[in-house]
Every structure is written in structure tokens, then in C-alpha cells.
Amino acid sequence: MKTLKIDELSKNFGTTEVLRKINLEIDEGNFLVLLGPSGCGKSTLLNIIAGLETINEGNVYIDDYNVSKVEPKDRNIAMVFQSYALYPSMNVRENMIFGLKQAKVSKEKIEEQLLKVSKFLQVDALLERKPSQLSGGQRQRVAIGRALVREPRIFLFDEPLSNLDAKLRVEMRREIKKLHQQLKTTVVYVTHDQTEAMSLGTNIAIMNHGVIQQNDTPENIYNKPSNTFVADFIGSPSMNLIKGNLKQSSNQISFVANGSNFEIPINGYDFKEKSNLENKEVYFGIRPEHIFSKKSNEGDFEINLRADLSEYIGHEQIMTFDYENQEVLAKFPSTIKIELSKNTKLYFDLTQISLFDAKTEERI
Amino acid sequence: MFKWLEKNLPKIVMAPAVGLIGWFVYGFVLWTLYISFTNSKILPKYELWGVGQYVKLWGSRKWLIAVDNLLIFTALFLIFCVVIGIILAIFLDQKIRAEGVLRTIYLYPMALSFIVTGTAWKWILNPTLGIQKMFIDWGFENFTFDWLVNREMAIYTIVIAGVWQSAGFVMALFLAGLRSVEDEIVKAAKIDGANLFTVYWKILLPMMRPVFFTSFVILVHISIKSYDLIVALTQGGPGISTTMPALYMTQTAFHKSQVGLSAASAMMMFMAVAAVIIPYLYSELRRENAR
Amino acid sequence: MQDKIHTSYKQLEQRSKYTNMFLRWFLYLVLILFALYFIFPLYVMIVTSLKTMEEIRQGTLLTWPSGLNFDSWAVAWGGRGYGAGDTFLKPYFWNSIKMVVPAVFFSTFIGAMTGYVLTKWRFKGDQWVFLFLLFGCFIPFQAILLPMARTLGVLGISNSVIGLVLVHTVYGIPFTTLFFRNYYISVPTELVKAARIDGAGFFKIFFKILLPISAPIIVVTVIWQFTQIWNDFLFGSTFSFGEAAPIQVALNNMVLSSTSVKEYNVDMASAIIAGVPTLIVYVLAGKYFIRGLTSGAVKG
Numbered sequence: 001m002k003t004l005k006i007d008e009l010s011k012n013f014g015t016t017e018v019l020r021k022i023n024l025e026i027d028e029g030n031f032l033v034l035l036g037p038s039g040c041g042k043s044t045l046l047n048i049i050a051g052l053e054t055i056n057e058g059n060v061y062i063d064d065y066n067v068s069k070v071e072p073k074d075r076n077i078a079m080v081f082q083s084y085a086l087y088p089s090m091n092v093r094e095n096m097i098f099g100l101k102q103a104k105v106s107k108e109k110i111e112e113q114l115l116k117v118s119k120f121l122q123v124d125a126l127l128e129r130k131p132s133q134l135s136g137g138q139r140q141r142v143a144i145g146r147a148l149v150r151e152p153r154i155f156l157f158d159e160p161l162s163n164l165d166a167k168l169r170v171e172m173r174r175e176i177k178k179l180h181q182q183l184k185t186t187v188v189y190v191t192h193d194q195t196e197a198m199s200l201g202t203n204i205a206i207m208n209h210g211v212i213q214q215n216d217t218p219e220n221i222y223n224k225p226s227n228t229f230v231a232d233f234i235g236s237p238s239m240n241l242i243k244g245n246l247k248q249s250s251n252q253i254s255f256v257a258n259g260s261n262f263e264i265p266i267n268g269y270d271f272k273e274k275s276n277l278e279n280k281e282v283y284f285g286i287r288p289e290h291i292f293s294k295k296s297n298e299g300d301f302e303i304n305l306r307a308d309l310s311e312y313i314g315h316e317q318i319m320t321f322d323y324e325n326q327e328v329l330a331k332f333p334s335t336i337k338i339e340l341s342k343n344t345k346l347y348f349d350l351t352q353i354s355l356f357d358a359k360t361e362e363r364i
Numbered sequence: 365m366f367k368w369l370e371k372n373l374p375k376i377v378m379a380p381a382v383g384l385i386g387w388f389v390y391g392f393v394l395w396t397l398y399i400s401f402t403n404s405k406i407l408p409k410y411e412l413w414g415v416g417q418y419v420k421l422w423g424s425r426k427w428l429i430a431v432d433n434l435l436i437f438t439a440l441f442l443i444f445c446v447v448i449g450i451i452l453a454i455f456l457d458q459k460i461r462a463e464g465v466l467r468t469i470y471l472y473p474m475a476l477s478f479i480v481t482g483t484a485w486k487w488i489l490n491p492t493l494g495i496q497k498m499f500i501d502w503g504f505e506n507f508t509f510d511w512l513v514n515r516e517m518a519i520y521t522i523v524i525a526g527v528w529q530s531a532g533f534v535m536a537l538f539l540a541g542l543r544s545v546e547d548e549i550v551k552a553a554k555i556d557g558a559n560l561f562t563v564y565w566k567i568l569l570p571m572m573r574p575v576f577f578t579s580f581v582i583l584v585h586i587s588i589k590s591y592d593l594i595v596a597l598t599q600g601g602p603g604i605s606t607t608m609p610a611l612y613m614t615q616t617a618f619h620k621s622q623v624g625l626s627a628a629s630a631m632m633m634f635m636a637v638a639a640v641i642i643p644y645l646y647s648e649l650r651r652e653n654a655r
Numbered sequence: 656m657q658d659k660i661h662t663s664y665k666q667l668e669q670r671s672k673y674t675n676m677f678l679r680w681f682l683y684l685v686l687i688l689f690a691l692y693f694i695f696p697l698y699v700m701i702v703t704s705l706k707t708m709e710e711i712r713q714g715t716l717l718t719w720p721s722g723l724n725f726d727s728w729a730v731a732w733g734g735r736g737y738g739a740g741d742t743f744l745k746p747y748f749w750n751s752i753k754m755v756v757p758a759v760f761f762s763t764f765i766g767a768m769t770g771y772v773l774t775k776w777r778f779k780g781d782q783w784v785f786l787f788l789l790f791g792c793f794i795p796f797q798a799i800l801l802p803m804a805r806t807l808g809v810l811g812i813s814n815s816v817i818g819l820v821l822v823h824t825v826y827g828i829p830f831t832t833l834f835f836r837n838y839y840i841s842v843p844t845e846l847v848k849a850a851r852i853d854g855a856g857f858f859k860i861f862f863k864i865l866l867p868i869s870a871p872i873i874v875v876t877v878i879w880q881f882t883q884i885w886n887d888f889l890f891g892s893t894f895s896f897g898e899a900a901p902i903q904v905a906l907n908n909m910v911l912s913s914t915s916v917k918e919y920n921v922d923m924a925s926a927i928i929a930g931v932p933t934l935i936v937y938v939l940a941g942k943y944f945i946r947g948l949t950s951g952a953v954k955g
Contacts, residue, residue, distance in 0.1 A: 047551075050551070050555060051554075051555075052551050052554060052555075071554075072554045072555045072557075073554065073555060073556065073557030073558075077555065078555065079551070079552065079555050081548040081551065081552060082548065083546055083548050085546065085548035085549045085551065085552040086552075087549065087552075087553070087566075087567050087571075088549075088570075088571055089567065089570030089571055089573075090566075090567075090570075098553075098556050098558070098566075099555070099556035099557055102556055102557035102558050102562065103557050146552075146556075150556075158548075370856075370857075373857045374772040374776035374778065374857065375772075375778065377768050377769075377772055377857075378768075378769055378772050378773075378784065380765065381765050381766075381768075381769045381788065381828050381832065382784060382787065382788070384825050384828060385787065385788050385791050385825070385828060385829065386787075388799065388803070388825045388826070389790070389791045389794060389799065389826075389829075391802075392798070392799035392802040392803060393794065393798050393799060395801075395802040396798050396799065396801055396802060399801065408801075408805070448689070451685070451689075452686070452689060455682050455685055455686050456686070458679075458682055460682070460683070460686065466686055466690055468937075468938070468941055469690045469693050469694055470689065470690070470693055471937075471941075471945065472693070472697070472934065472937055472938075473693065473696075474937075474948060475882060475930075475933045475934055475936070475937035475944065476886070476930045476933065476934065477885070477886030477887075477888065477903050477929065477930065477933070478886070478888065479886075479888050479903045479906055479907050479926075479929070480886075480903075480906070480926045480927075480929050480930040481696075483906065483907075483910050483922060483923075483925075483926040484696045484697075484699065484700050484923070484926055485696065486910070487699070487700075487703065487919050487922060487923065488695075488696060488699055488716060493711060493712065493716075493919065494716060495716065497715055497716075498715035498716045498717065501714075501715045502715075528692070528693065528696065532693065533948060536945055536948065536949060537949060540949060560678070585793070588795060589795050589796070589797075591888070591889055592888040592889065592903075595888070595892075595907060596888075596907055596910070599911070609797075610795070610797055610889075613797045613800070614797070614800065614889075614893065617800065617801055618893065623801060626801065627801060629797075630795070630797040630798045630800070630801070631798065633795045633797050633798065634794065634795055634797075634798040637793060637794070637795050638793075641793040645786070645789070645790075645793075649786070
């Protein structure tokens with residue numbers, strides 16, 4: 001039994017297609033993050049799961065029951081919104097118990113739940129306050145509390161941290177993580193922030209243009225992006241994608257960047273399919289954090305590039321190098337001094353690279 | 365000299381407006397206030413006479429009827445405009461087909477003058493050829509609808525016409541208010557299991573408090589000043605049964621030539637408006653400053 | 656157990672479908688009934704104006720006219736052609752035009768300038784000046800009628816269109832100022848700062864930078880002032896009579912004249928003529944009309 005299953009789901013607003021044939025499954029207790037740039041359809045998908053948007057094609061199943069046409073209140077879900085969406089005319093207590101009252105839960109039970117949740121979230125001292133008298137973080141807690149008291153099967157979060165300032169955001173992120181660890185309720189969480197996604201999710205589904213690009217664990221998303229979109233979207237600065245060709249001779253497979261004769265051997269790479277590699281146009285993907293200024297592993301590959309630019313950001317620095325007129329970024333500790341406009345020895349960790357077909361932009 | 369001019373140019377540009385308003389609003393109100401303390405008849409006299417005009421005013425049967433009418437009219441006008449306005453706004457908010465057309469229909473009376481409105485309703489409500497005849501011709505032979513010429517009921521005809529003209533406006537205010545509420549609030553309520561009625565009654569209408577306040581102020585303001593509608597519909601009649609303060613003031617001033625007395629009645633109206641407007645302005649300014 | 660939950664979901668689906676359908680019908684019913692209430696007087700006015708008096712006496716309010724008979728419109732507009740006692744709207748319609756055009760122009764222009772100063776050339780106490788002007792929106796005009804009548808007399812422009820232009824211009828200023836001030840406050844002041852650095856002066860900034868982006872608020876203000884002044888009765892009836900009266904006063908006099916038999920068809924035609932200009936504006940520019948209403952309707 002899957003807690004949530006989405007089957008061949010499509011949605012359009014008029015003639016614009018927002019979601020195209022989405023398939024998604026979540027196991028009990030998992031934390032799924034829907035990640036993507038704005039306009040990718042992630043919020044629409046969440047609204048559809050909540051029952052706030054209608055479906056054009058496909059179905060949504062909760063605990064194996066088709067809920068595609070069931071009202072939101074009967075889906076056994078709770079949702080936390082970006083703007084918190086607290087009812088301004090009610091105080092914290094009324095906000096939190098509103099849903100239970102609608103469901104005609106007994107007074108004793110309501111009190112009990114309210115007490116439990118407000119203690120748990122440390123909002124028990126705020127119960128008589130109006131939302132306008134709360135700070136951003138407090139509002140966030142109340143919004144979560146309102147969802148918690150209902151003890152739903154699935155929690156839906158719609159960019160819940162994006163209205164908070166940077167410091168509070170990190171704090172609340174940890175709290176949500178703790179919350180999930182303690183309660184082990186299934187969560188679907190929408191965000192455009194990759195750090196949030198990486199730190200919170202047990203699974204991340206990266207979306208773009210209404211299509212799921214990759215649905216995987218955070219580790220696989222980071223290490224084995226399934227296409228150039230994912231590779232580019234995850235990581236900061238994002239993965240270097242160097243354009244070039246593959247060369248295959250007897251036992252040797254290597255990569256040659258455009259405009260260069262220099263061969264980078266990539267024998268260790270785990271190809272999905274090892275045929276038709278000769279002369280294939282590809283992107284050679286390597287993350288800035290996998291380029292070093294000193295040799296640290298035996299397999300590291302030495303290369304000479306000219307340093308063009310240095311951006312100092314405190315604990316580290318981001319250097320831009322020139323590789324035959326393609327920019328290559330690397331991330332070093334800020335203690336290392338590198339002279340600009342001069343060739344510098346660099347070491348690529350070839351165990352961490354990704355290769356993408358230049359035409360389909362898919363991982364090979 | 366030129367420097368001074370350049371530096372003070374903005375203030376110089378402001379001066380005519382400030383001067384005009386200072387003279388024609390504040391100066392004139394003070395003048396009226398002063399005259400209300402004199403024994404002016406057809407021409408203003410300038411020696412003070414005390415509060416005699418106010419004593420006379422509140423001893424006048426006609427003025428008391430006018431105040432009484434104003435209270436009845438204001439109460440009914442407020443209730444009907446707000447109730448109808450809210451119903452229409454909430455219903456129109458339900459993704460209605462042809463919303464634009466309906467909105468246009470509800471609001472067009474606001475573009476007409478009270479004289480046109482009064483003329484039209486006077487014809488509709490007239491007992492010989494109007495609605496009464498329509499119902500009699502339809503077979504309701506004992507149907508009578510003579511409010512327009514009935515001393516007791518004539519005031520309500522003014523309510524009917526007034527509501528017809530202004531209810532759409534309240535609708536527009538509330539519709540704008542409802543549309544400005546964040547989408548997510550309604551979504552949250554839906555997930556909480558609130559039905560449509562609960563969403564409006566418990567969540568959205570309580571959020572409309574400023575709109576209620578604005579509507580209240582505007583409608584009371586309209587009703588205190590209502591003059592044209594009465595002139596066109598009943599001329600204060602039958603007899604003096606539909607007199608209202610605004611009508612009383614002009615009649616006393618320009619037909620009866622009791623300038624002092626009419627000034628006193630004008631000042632009473634002024635104070636009534638001020639009692640509503642000053643708290644409103646105060647809260648509006650506070651809201652703006654809080655932003 | 657599983658089947659049970661399954662059927663209950665089915666029931667939920669069904670129930671919500673039926674209640675929704677019922678609600679929709681009810682909704683449309685109420686909305687249409689109210690629409691009929693609002694449209695009813697306009698309908699009655701139009702059909703009555705197209706009937707003969709004979710038809711009016713025989714039919715009811717709703718009866719359709721026998722044909723398109725514009726006689727009463729002609730009478731309302733141009734009279735019957737005999738001299739004394741024959742009131743008709745044509746001259747008063749032009750009076751109103753002559754009154755409205757300059758009054759709207761002057762009050763809008765003054766409001767634009769004051770709004771500009773109050774937001775872009777702020778000085779100490781400017782908020783008080785704004786409040787000072789704003790209060791003019793709210794005063795009941797009864798409190799200024801008596802001194803105004805005397806002032807117009809002293810200036811020698813009582814009972815004239817010029818007098819009414821003055822009155823409407825002055826008492827329009829608080830509203831026009833309010834509109835422009837609230838509009839210009841949302842225009843970034845950096846625009847003015849940049850222009851000043853580029854060497855533009857007070858008037859140049861207004862005419863070259865603010866005015867070109869003011870079209871929406873000018874439309875709102877002009878419509879608001881036009882509607883208010885065209886529909887005014889209090890000032891018109893107090894400060895003018897006979898020849899110089901504006902159309903609303905003339906309409907009221909026509910309807911009230913008890914000299915001859917009541918001609919409801921002519922009354923209705925007159926009422927429509929007096930209401931048509933503002934109605935046209937409303938239909939053509941409803942959006943701006945409503946915007947003016949919601950921000951300036953305190954006047955009533």
C-alpha cells in the first residue's frame with residue numbers, strides 16, 4: 001500500500017499545459033520534496049493532491065483509494081501555506097481548532113489535542129493572541145500547529161519558509177526536520193530552495209515545465225543527476241558542463257573538450273550503455289567542489305588551466321578558470337592563494353563526474 | 365528674489381488651492397456658525413443673539429419630524445444597502461458566468477442623478493397609473509400601494525429609491541474587499557472542512573471589518589445630505605411628512621427667509637457629519653501611518 | 656473494512672455533487688431576481704417614454720409600446736413651439752455642458768498640481784495641508800450655502816453659469832486632490848530625483864514626467880467630476896433659476912410643473928435625456944467610474 005500515488009496525471013489551465021503525465025509514489029513516513037523553478041507546476045501538483053484543484057486526466061490515490069473527486073476535507077490531509085493563511089479575525093486557539101470544530105470532534109478531544117500540539121510547538125503561551133500580534137516564526141508555528149491537531153495521513157507544505165528571513169528559515173527548517181523525525185507522518189513539501197530540499201527530503205522530485213525530471217534520493221540527485229537540467233539546478237555554483245566529444249580506442253575511453261586535443265581518460269565511468277560512444281557529442285559534468293588545487297586521490301587527473309577571476313566569500317573562494325574558452329568554476333578553501341591570469345595546476349576527481357548526451361541532454 | 369521664488373515654487377503652486385478651500389470651506393462654515401448665533405432674518409445681522417436659534421430649532425415640530433425621518437431613513441437605508449450589497453457581492457464572488465454584465469446592472473443607478481432616480485420612482489410608485497394599477501390589471505383587484513401619498517408610509521418610498529440607487533455601490537465595495545483576500549486563506553478553510561457558508565460567515569466577513577466601516581460612513585453621509593431625492597420624489601410631502609434636515613435647511617433659508625434659523629439647522633447637520641467623519645478619518649490616517 | 660471506506664468516499668462524491676448543483680441554481684436565481692429589480696426602473700422609463708398618454712392610461716408599467724414613438728422625446732428636448740410656459744431641456748442641456756466642461760478642467764488641473772506638490776515636493780506639515788484639503792470632501796454643503804449665495808451676489812455672478820463653474824471648481828478640489836495625491840504617492844520618487852539631477856525644474860518634471868503617466872487617474876478624476884457636476888442639484892437649484900439653470904434643475908421643474916395634465920411619457924423622456932450622458936460614460940468607462948467611486952464616494 002502506497003500512502004500517496006499519482007497516476008498519469010495531467011492538468012491544463014485553458015490551453016497551457018501545467019502538468020504532463022505525472023507519476024509519483026510515496027511510501028508511509030517518507031518526506032517527499034517537490035523541487036523546481038517557479039512556474040514548473042509543483043504548487044499546482046500540491047494543490048491537486050490537496051483537492052484544491054481539479055484534474056484533467058489521471059488519478060490521485062491516498063492509501064489505495066481514488067480520491068480524485070473527493071473534497072479536500074475528506075482526504076485526511078493537512079496543509080501549511082506560504083503566507084501561513086491564518087484566519088486574521090480569530091486568535092491562535094480558534095485558528096488551531098477550527099478544523100476540528102468543523103469535523104464536529106468532541107470538546108474534550110479538541111482541548112486535549114490543542115494542549116498537546118501547542119505544548120509541542122511551544123505556542124501554548126500565545127493561544128489568545130491574534131495572528132497580527134505574532135512574529136513571522138510564531139505564525140509559522142501556529143500554521144504548523146493548525147495542521148498538526150488534525151493528525152492527518154499526509155502533511156502538505158507549500159513553500160512554508162519562503163516568507164521568513166534567512167536566519168529564521170534555517171531554524172524553522174531544523175524544526176520541521178525534527179518534527180518529521182518524531183511524528184513520522186508522510187510529507188509532501190514544495191520548495192524552490194535546493195538546500196531546503198536536500199536537507200529535508202528523503203526523496204526529491206525535481207520538476208520543470210510540468211514534468212518530473214528526476215525522482216530520487218538526495219544523494220543520487222546530487223551525485224547522479226539524470227539530465228543537464230537537474231545537474232544545473234542542484235549545487236551552488238552549479239555543475240560545470242564542458243562541451244566536447246568522446247573518443248574510443250581499444251580499451252580506452254576519453255573525453256576531449258571542444259577546441260582542445262587534450263584527452264581526459266574516463267575509463268572508470270559507469271556508463272548506462274557502452275555502445276556507440278565514439279565521437280559522441282557530450283557534456284562533461286564536474287562539480288566545482290570536485291576540482292582541487294592539490295592532488296588528494298590517486299585517481300585525480302591533472303590539468304593546466306588559466307585562472308581568470310576570484311570571488312572571495314569568506315570560508316571559501318570561487319575561482320573561474322578558462323578551458324579553451326569554456327568557463328570552469330572551482331571551489332577552494334580561501335586560504336589557498338592562486339595568481340590570476342596564469343596557468344594553474346588543477347586536479348579533477350574523475351570518480352565524481354557525470355556525462356550527458358549533448359543532443360538529448362540525458363545522462364549516459 | 366529669484367532664488368526665493370524657485371525655492372518656494374511648490375508652496376506658491378499650492379497656495380490657490382489652500383486659499384480657496386480655506387475661504388470657501390472653513391471661512392464659510394465659520395460664517396454660518398456665527399450667523400447661527402444671530403437673529404438674522406432675510407438679511408444677515410451681525411450682532412450676537414445667543415443660542416436662541418437653536419432653542420427655536422429644537423422646539424420646531426417640522427425640525428423634529430425631519431430628524432425623526434432622518435433616523436428612520438438612515439437605519440433602513442443602511443440595513444438594506446448593506447444586506448443587499450453583501451449578498452450580491454458574495455454571490456458574484458462564486459465564479460459566476462456573465463459577472464461583468466450583472467455587476468454593470470447592479471451599479472448603473474449610481475451613475476444617475478437623484479433627480480432622475482426620483483422622477484423614475486415617482487412615476488413607478490404613483491397610485492393611479494403605477495405599480496398599483498399593474499397589479500390590479502393582473503387580477504389582484506384589492507391591491508393598494510399608495511405609499512407615495514400616504515403620510516405614514518411616504519418616507520419608505522424614499523428608502524426604496526435610495527436603496528435602489530446605492531446598494532450596488534456597497535456591492536462593489538465588498539466585492540473589491542473579498543477579491544483582495546489572499547487565496548490561501550480560502551484554501552486553508554476548505555482543507556479545514558469549512559463549507560461555503562462557514563467560510564464567509566466565520567472567516568471572510570469578519571475580515572471585511574474595514575469595508576463595513578467605510579460603507580457605514582459613506583451611507584450615513586449620503587443619508588444626512590439627502591436632499592435631491594426627496595425634492596424629486598415627494599417634495600417633503602404629503603404635507604411635511606417626509607421633510608429631512610437638508611430640505612428643512614434650504615426651505616427655511618430660501619423660502620421662509622429665516623437665515624439665522626437655517627444656519628442653526630445647517631450647523632446641526634455639520635456636527636452630525638463630523639461625528640461620523642472624524643473618527644473615520646482618524647482611523648484611516650492611523651492605518652495609513654501603520655503601513 | 657476497505658470496501659466500507661470505499662463506498663463512503665463514493666457517497667461523499669455524490670453528495671457534494673448534488674449540493675453544489677442546488678447551490679449554483681439558487682445563486683443564479685437570486686442574482687437574476689436582483690438584476691430584474693435594478694433594471695426594472697430603466698425598462699419602465701424607456702417604454703413609458705415611447706408610449707402615447709392614451710397607451711399609458713390603458714396599459715400597465717410593463718406593457719410594450721405599440722411602436723417606436725419618439726414624439727415625447729421631441730417634446731422633452733425641443734418643446735411644443737409655443738412661447739411662455741413651454742419648458743424643454745435643450746437650452747438647459749447646453750447650460751450643463753457649459754458648466755461641466757470648464758469646472759471639470761479647472762478642478763482636475765488644480766487637483767493634479769496639488770497632488771504633485773503634496774507627494775513629490777514634500778514640505779514640513781504637508782500632511783496637515785492634505786488633511787486640511789481632505790476635510791472639504793466631507794462637509795455637508797448646507798453649511799456653506801448661505802455665505803456662498805451672498806458671495807456670488809457680491810461678485811455679481813449669482814444666477815449665472817460662471818457662478819456655478821466657480822462653485823463646482825472649488826468644491827471639487829478636495830476630491831481631485833485626493834485622487835491625484837493617492838496616485839502620485841505610488842509613483843517612485845526616484846523618478847523625480849533623477850529628473851532633478853538631470854536639471855529639470857518644477858514644471859518640467861510635472862509636464863514631462865508625471866503628466867504622461869497620469870492618464871488613468873486623469874480619466875478617473877474627469878469621470879468622477881463630470882458625474883458629480885452633471886448630476887448636481889443642490890448648487891444648481893440654490894444658485895440659479897430660470898435661464899441659467901443646469902439640466903437637473905430644469906428636469907425637476909418640468910416634472911413638477913402642475914400647469915397642465917401630467918405627461919408621464921414626456922417626463923420619462925426628459926429623465927432619460929438628463930441621465931444619458933452619465934450613463935454613457937458609465938457604460939464606456941465603467942472600470943474607471945468604479946475606481947473613482949470606491950476612492951472618492953464619501954461625497955454621496
